[in-house]
Amino acid sequence: xxxxxxxxxxxxxxxxxxxxxxxxxxxxxxxxxxxxxxxxxxxxxxxxxxxxxxxxxxxxxxxxxxxxxxxxxxxxxxxxxxxxxxxxxxxxxxxxxxxxxxxxxxxxxxxxxxxxxxxxxxxxxxxxxxxxxxxxxxxxxxxxxxxxxxxxxxxxxxxxxxxxxxxxxxxxxxxxxxxxxxxxxxxxxxxxxxxxxxxxxxxxxxxxxxx
Numbered sequence: 636x637x638x639x640x641x642x643x644x645x646x647x648x649x650x651x652x653x654x655x656x657x658x659x660x661x662x663x664x665x666x667x668x669x670x671x672x673x674x675x676x677x678x679x680x681x682x683x684x685x686x687x688x689x690x691x692x693x694x695x696x697x698x699x700x701x702x703x704x705x706x707x708x709x710x711x712x713x714x715x716x717x718x719x720x721x722x723x724x725x726x727x728x729x730x731x732x733x734x735x736x737x738x739x740x741x742x743x744x745x746x747x748x749x750x751x752x753x754x755x756x757x758x759x760x761x762x763x764x765x766x767x768x769x770x771x772x773x774x775x776x777x778x779x780x781x782x783x784x785x786x787x788x789x790x791x792x793x794x795x796x797x798x799x800x801x802x803x804x805x806x807x808x809x810x811x812x813x814x815x816x817x818x819x820x821x822x823x824x825x826x827x828x829x830x831x832x833x834x835x836x837x838x839x840x841x842x843x844x845x846x
Contacts, residue, residue: 636661636666637661637664637666637689637742639654639657639658639661642657642660642661643657645689645712645713646687646713646762647713648758648761648762648765649758649762651758652756652758653756653758656752656756656758656759659752660744660752661742663744663745663748664687664742664743664744665684665742665743665744666740666741666742666743667686667740667741667742667743668738668739668740668741669691669735669738669739669740669741670735670738671735671736671737671738672734672735673734673735674732674733674734675693675733675734675735676719676729676731676732676733677729677732678697678698678728678729678730678731678732679728679729680728680729681722681728681729682719682722682723682728682729682746683745683746684743684744684745684746684749685715685716685719685720685723685743685744685746685749686715686716686719686741686742686743687714687715687741687742687743687744688710688711688712688713688714688715688739688740688741689712689739689740689741689742690712690739690740691711691712691735691736691737691738691739691740691741692709692710692711692735692736692737692739693709693710693711693716693733693734693735693736693739694706694709694710694733694734694735694736695707695708695709695710695716695718695731695732695733696731696732696733696734696812697731697732698732703811703812703815703816703817704811704812704815705777705781705812705813705814705815706812706813706815707731707774707777708770708773708774709736710733712739714766715763715766716733717763717766717767717770718730718731719733720749720763720766720767723746723749723750724750724753777815781815786814786816786820786824787824787827789814790810790814790821790824790825790828791828791833793810793813793814794834794841794843795843798841798843801842801843801844802840802841802842802843803840803841803842803843804839804840805839805840805841806839807821807822807825808821825841832844832845833845
């Protein structure tokens with residue numbers, strides 16, 4: 636089981652919390668590992684617990700009637716899912732999908748205990764409200780980009796952000812999912828970028844040549 640020191644290191648919002656808070660949270664938590672590509676939540680699921688992520692990465696996304704996907708945000712070490720929290724606090728079903736992008740570990744807190752922590756401890760309320768503000772800002776930016784941004788500019792910005800040492804290991808479909816468009820649109824734009832000498836395309840990876 637995680638120590639109090641390790642918990643506070645991963646979740647800095649609780650570093651100034653009382654010993655009783657961290658002890659109570661850890662005694663309530665259930666440790667769980669998850670593999671890559673595990674479906675954590677489907678849209679419409681009930682939320683019996685909330686996950687605090689210790690390692691790995693989880694992608695939260697919406698799927699349209701056409702089957703197209705758009706990524707809302709990613710959850711990584713030191714995070715929890717604000718939609719998961721909202722689901723528990725409002726007694727509503729989960730409004731999106733969540734799948735693991737990388738294998739990892741998490742602490743699961745039962746819904747009833749999480750509601751009790753929210754009522755009892757200011758630190759837990761602050762943690763949730765800070766995360767809510769962060770997620771709302773990122774989703775508003777996403778809405779603005781989808782509604783008003785040019786897809787070629789968004790794609791180029793995406794490649795610059797995600798590439799490591801000028802290389803991005805992914806598929807055209809994954810990029811389309813993240814940007815909320817179709818694979819055909821992404822493939823067409825990437826081909827255009829290649830013709831302009833901006834990128835080199837190979838199977839499942841993209842090299843940035845000039846940006």
